[in-house]
Amino acid sequence: MNNDSIPYKTYLTEAEVPTAWYNLRADMQKKPAPLLNPGTLQPVTAEELEHVFCTELVKQELDDTTPFIPIPDEVQKFYRMFRPSPLIRAYFLERALGTPAKIYYKFEGNNTSGSHKLNSAVAQAYYAKAQGLKGVTTETGAGQWGTALSMACAFFGLDCQVYMVKCSYEQKPFRREVMRTYGANVTPSPSMKTNVGRAINAAHPGTTGSLGCAISEAVEAAVSQEGYRYVLGSVLAQVLLHQSIIGLEAKAAFDKLGVKPDVIIGCAGGGSNLGGLIAPFMGEKLRGEADYRIIAVEPASCPSFTRGRYAYDFCDTGKVCPLQKMYTLGHDFIPSASHAGGLRYHGMSATLSELYDQKMMEARAVEQTSVFAAAEQFARVEGILPAPESSHAIRAAIDEALRCKAEGKEETILFGLTGTGYFDMVAYEKFNDGSMCDYLPTDADLAASFAKLPKV
Ligand SMILES: *Cc1c(COP(=O)(O)O)cnc(C)c1O
Numbered sequence: 001m002n003n004d005s006i007p008y009k010t011y012l013t014e015a016e017v018p019t020a021w022y023n024l025r026a027d028m029q030k031k032p033a034p035l036l037n038p039g040t041l042q043p044v045t046a047e048e049l050e051h052v053f054c055t056e057l058v059k060q061e062l063d064d065t066t067p068f069i070p071i072p073d074e075v076q077k078f079y080r081m082f083r084p085s086p087l088i089r090a091y092f093l094e095r096a097l098g099t100p101a102k103i104y105y106k107f108e109g110n111n112t113s114g115s116h117k118l119n120s121a122v123a124q125a126y127y128a129k130a131q132g133l134k135g136v137t138t139e140t141g142a143g144q145w146g147t148a149l150s151m152a153c154a155f156f157g158l159d160c161q162v163y164m165v166k167c168s169y170e171q172k173p174f175r176r177e178v179m180r181t182y183g184a185n186v187t188p189s190p191s192m193k194t195n196v197g198r199a200i201n202a203a204h205p206g207t208t209g210s211l212g213c214a215i216s217e218a219v220e221a222a223v224s225q226e227g228y229r230y231v232l233g234s235v236l237a238q239v240l241l242h243q244s245i246i247g248l249e250a251k252a253a254f255d256k257l258g259v260k261p262d263v264i265i266g267c268a269g270g271g272s273n274l275g276g277l278i279a280p281f282m283g284e285k286l287r288g289e290a291d292y293r294i295i296a297v298e299p300a301s302c303p304s305f306t307r308g309r310y311a312y313d314f315c316d317t318g319k320v321c322p323l324q325k326m327y328t329l330g331h332d333f334i335p336s337a338s339h340a341g342g343l344r345y346h347g348m349s350a351t352l353s354e355l356y357d358q359k360m361m362e363a364r365a366v367e368q369t370s371v372f373a374a375a376e377q378f379a380r381v382e383g384i385l386p387a388p389e390s391s392h393a394i395r396a397a398i399d400e401a402l403r404c405k406a407e408g409k410e411e412t413i414l415f416g417l418t419g420t421g422y423f424d425m426v427a428y429e430k431f432n433d434g435s436m437c438d439y440l441p442t443d444a445d446l447a448a449s450f451a452k453l454p455k456v
Contacts, residue, residue, distance in 0.1 A: 216318025243276025
């Protein structure tokens with residue numbers, strides 16, 4: 001069946017692994033809108049951000065002109081434990097679909113944290129350590145980011161305080177236990193440890209929390225403890241920068257094979273894996289050197305791109321973070337209980353939002369039952385049990401491959417397989433039992449949420 005000369009897996013040698021991250025913003029003519037101070041509505045300054053974030057990460061956040069930023073030696077060494085990740089030709093999936101399309105995926109689940117999030121976690125922990133900090137605080141929704149950060153903090157000897165959305169703290173005890181194994185302190189959010197947590201608990205007794213609440217708590221915890229800063233696992237430009245390692249490796253592997261993808265697909269929660277995967281390809285597109293179709297796939301239950309507004313909004317429920325211009329469903333929007341916890345954020349990366357607004361990429365929303373159908377179809381032939389989040393990209397890749405079949409086209413499709421789904425078996429169980437539902441917000445739900453967007 002390996003009827004063309006492309007191997008099932010393509011790895012780069014250690015010498016071929018990229019040594020600098022690529023900052024996509026450097027090639028954008030029209031840059032993403034600046035973060036604003038919510039009090040003054042003026043662009044935030046480095047000084048303001050440095051109370052919350054590590055100094056070097058603030059520099060990266062505000063730098064939209066330097067194209068390549070060297071990966072520190074220590075981070076490169078850590079990457080070697082699980083990178084380069086393979087670029088896999090999905091021969092078995094192609095055969096199962098009977099498609100003339102050539103499907104490739106870049107697999108990021110090959111580390112103990114189980115997802116791409118470790119790429120940024122190790123970078124952020126490294127800069128915190130280099131600055132001489134005692135520790136970092138963060139939030140986690142589904143638990144993948146908290147897991148990755150716990151691993152990175154254990155490696156660099158940093159304290160790690162994780163505010164975990166209460167419903168997943170209760171539903172995913174094993175995720176919590178992995179974090180504790182790596183030495184992290186895990187608190188269900190909203191908690192009674194912070195002012196914002198106490199206020200949210202008072203206003204909404206019995207609430208099971210949201211990512212927006214947990215972010216507010218983690219930020220408060222960072223600024224109220226000496227020697228601590230806050231770190232975030234997605235959305236921010238610095239996270240997309242670190243995740244560019246995914247796209248740079250994928251591009252280098254394709255160049256080695258002499259192949260060029262036509263369609264590039266990734267799931268989009270806050271936009272970091274997609275932003276990282278597409279970075280060097282989008283760079284070529286922005287510079288007019290090549291063209292690619294780029295597709296963001298989001299859950300129909302949390303459709304930031306396809307039904308959101310492009311507007312300034314708060315990144316968190318407690319309104320302590322800067323305002324960001326992004327596709328948003330509103331900072332008060334609480335998506336229904338979908339099983340792709342990593343895709344339940346109300347907003348989106350400012351960089352991807354601007355590129356989407358410029359029509360440089362497409363977006364589509366898919367319903368979770370169709371996502372799990374794609375996940376199972378993939379798992380049964382490709383030998384990887386995918387995360388529900390990643391399976392959004394699988395759904396779109398299969399749909400594109402079936403379109404190629406209908407049109408008799410031999411297009412090359414690349415998608416990002418961001419992680420494995422071993423901690424999501426309750427979701428798979430619901431799907432297998434036929435009890436999984438698709439919940440979509442109504443137009444009235446969204447209108448109520450848009451009405452609370454800040455007036456900027
Ligand atoms: C967090 C997560 C995502 C979504 O986050 P992005 O920042 O949009 O990439 C996707 N897949 C997995 C496995 C995740 O853990």
